[in-house]
Amino acid sequence: MSLLYPHLPSSSALHEGTRLLITGGIIEVYRRVFLFLATSVVDRISLTASFDEDDPMYNWLLYWLSRRPVWRQARDIEVTTRHYGLEADHSPHPWLPIKDDTRDTSKAMSYLPRVDKTYHMWYKRRLMLVNRVVNSTSTSSYARKSEYLYIRIFAFNHRILGELLDEARSEYKTAKENLISVWASNSMNNWINITSNPKRTTDSIILDPGVKEMLLEDTREFLDSQSWYTARGIPFRRGYLLYGAPGSGKSSTIQSIAGALGLDVYIVTLSRAGLDDNSLYELIGGLPKRCIALMEDVDAAFSKGITRSLPRSDDSEGDAGATEKPPLMELQDPGARVTLSGLLNALDGIGAQEGRLLFATTNNFSALDPALRRPGRMDVHVEFKLASKYQAKEFFKCFYVPAGRGADIASPGPGTLEKLLPGVRRPHALPAADDAVKGLEDLAARFAEIIPDRELSMAALQGYLMKYKIRPQDAVDDAPGWVKLELGGEGGEERHESE
Numbered sequence: 431m432s433l434l435y436p437h438l439p440s441s442s443a444l445h446e447g448t449r450l451l452i453t454g455g456i457i458e459v460y461r462r463v464f465l466f467l468a469t470s471v472v473d474r475i476s477l478t479a480s481f482d483e484d485d486p487m488y489n490w491l492l493y494w495l496s497r498r499p500v501w502r503q504a505r506d507i508e509v510t511t512r513h514y515g516l517e518a519d520h521s522p523h524p525w526l527p528i529k530d531d532t533r534d535t536s537k538a539m540s541y542l543p544r545v546d547k548t549y550h551m552w553y554k555r556r557l558m559l560v561n562r563v564v565n566s567t568s569t570s571s572y573a574r575k576s577e578y579l580y581i582r583i584f585a586f587n588h589r590i591l592g593e594l595l596d597e598a599r600s601e602y603k604t605a606k607e608n609l610i611s612v613w614a615s616n617s618m619n620n621w622i623n624i625t626s627n628p629k630r631t632t633d634s635i636i637l638d639p640g641v642k643e644m645l646l647e648d649t650r651e652f653l654d655s656q657s658w659y660t661a662r663g664i665p666f667r668r669g670y671l672l673y674g675a676p677g678s679g680k681s682s683t684i685q686s687i688a689g690a691l692g693l694d695v696y697i698v699t700l701s702r703a704g705l706d707d708n709s710l711y712e713l714i715g716g717l718p719k720r721c722i723a724l725m726e727d728v729d730a731a732f733s734k735g736i737t738r739s740l741p742r743s744d745d746s747e748g749d750a751g752a753t754e755k756p757p758l759m760e761l762q763d764p765g766a767r768v769t770l771s772g773l774l775n776a777l778d779g780i781g782a783q784e785g786r787l788l789f790a791t792t793n794n795f796s797a798l799d800p801a802l803r804r805p806g807r808m809d810v811h812v813e814f815k816l817a818s819k820y821q822a823k824e825f826f827k828c829f830y831v832p833a834g835r836g837a838d839i840a841s842p843g844p845g846t847l848e849k850l851l852p853g854v855r856r857p858h859a860l861p862a863a864d865d866a867v868k869g870l871e872d873l874a875a876r877f878a879e880i881i882p883d884r885e886l887s888m889a890a891l892q893g894y895l896m897k898y899k900i901r902p903q904d905a906v907d908d909a910p911g912w913v914k915l916e917l918g919g920e921g922g923e924e925r926h927e928s929e
């Protein structure tokens with residue numbers, strides 16, 4: 431002990447040590463209290479909202495963020511070709527140093543907040559913190575990354591957040607005005623925006639007179655009549671079955687209707703691997719309020735065809751049968767397990783989304799189960815046939831004077847007619863607009879005379895005219911030879927000549 435004694439701290443050193451300890455403790459307590467108070471104050475004067483990437487709002491906000499001037503000064507940013515569902519949006523990006531070339535086929539770029547970094551910016555004179563986070567979930571069977579966006583705004587109430595969301599939504603909607611978004615489901619049963627296409631004008635779809643107008647009027651009227659349906663207790667949904675020849679414009683018509691109504695298209699692929707009755711039910715239940723649900727080639731999803739032998743005259747019986755009998759349909763894809771009754775339930779069961787337009791297409795109408803095509807599920811049936819002479823003529827005109835350019839022909843600027851109708855040989859010199867229109871009319875009429883009625887598809891006509899993009903006269907001159915070839919030689923020619 432006497433040996434240790436000189437190494438023990440003196441009483442004054444002990445005193446100093448204790449003092450230091452207590453002072454440190456007090457400072458730490460103050461620090462914690464300060465932090466606690468600061469956090470409570472910040473929590474009271476700010477609000478935080480989180481957005482999941484699977485939610486459309488996430489895209490609205492990312493698009494809105496990408497167009498803020500804050501990125502001009504930021505030193506740590508993500509440069510991306512992400513398109514937020516606006517792939518075909520070519521509006522110039524305000525803050526990009528590199529100008530997008532519209533002829534460039536590569537994707538447009540934009541700036542974004544980098545993942546796991548917090549950015550400060552001002553919104554309507556309020557401080558706003560933006561943070562993007564990626565969470566990974568992995569189980570033995572799958573690994574998935576999901577992205578979240580956190581926005582903290584210093585404000586006492588939700589008004590400013592509401593204004594921000596409204597602004598983001600309307601900026602996004604404006605950018606999307608001329609586009610339609612196409613959605614499909616992923617293996618996790620979430621709707622993913624796969625692309626967005628420029629709207630196709632209804633003028634560019636050439637159907638028999640009245641068909642397009644009927645479809646447009648019917649869909650518009652349906653969307654405007656929710657209260658009518660509610661008052662009568664009729665489920666507010668409507669199904670359209672477009673059937674007939676391949677390449678006759680079924681899908682294109684649906685696209686143009688979606689554009690005209692401003693609705694997004696949600697593709698339901700019944701043969702998707704891993705899709706079963708429950709997930710189909712869930713998927714259809716997760717459709718937004720107003721949209722077009724599209725089931726293409728609805729018969730082809732089932733390898734044995736929809737051939738249940740039920741009396742066609744009594745569809746209600748067939749309907750009951752659909753739930754009682756085991757389904758006779760099997761899917762081509764062994765991984766997919768949707769049954770007929772599962773499909774019927776998803777279409778009009780309790781979980782079926784109200785307010786949606788369902789479009790189904792098929793090349794084989796008679797292969798569809800009567801229960802699937804009965805009114806209530808498919809209310810409107812439209813047959814798409816091979817091209818008529820009327821369609822051939824109108825399509826020819828539309829092909830050489832794209833929709834919306836008719837006005838240019840009526841009052842052409844310098845050189846417009848040469849550009850629009852480069853190959854039309856007119857009897858009189860340009861720029862006589864009447865002559866140009868007449869020249870095109872004459873060519874279109876000659877073309878329609880050559881095309882046999884209901885023997886070639888519109889897609890085939892389009893494919894042929896594509897070879898004569900700016901040579902309408904040659905397209906007409908060469909048409910007889912092409913028709914002969916298409917219809918299989920002499921027989922084709924005889925058929926044509928006999929008309």
Ligand SMILES: Nc1ncnc2c1ncn2[C@@H]1O[C@H](COP(=O)(O)OP(=O)(O)OP(=O)(O)O)[C@@H](O)[C@H]1O
Pocket residue numbers: 634635636637674675676677678679680681682683791792793814825888889890892
């Ligand atoms: N009636 C039409 N009017 C204008 N273009 C058409 C028409 N029909 C077909 N086309 C053109 O032909 C191509 C194929 O058309 P679309 O895919 O709409 O046919 P579909 O009937 O859906 O074919 P499928 O049954 O094989 O899916 C499109 O590029 C489209 O522009």
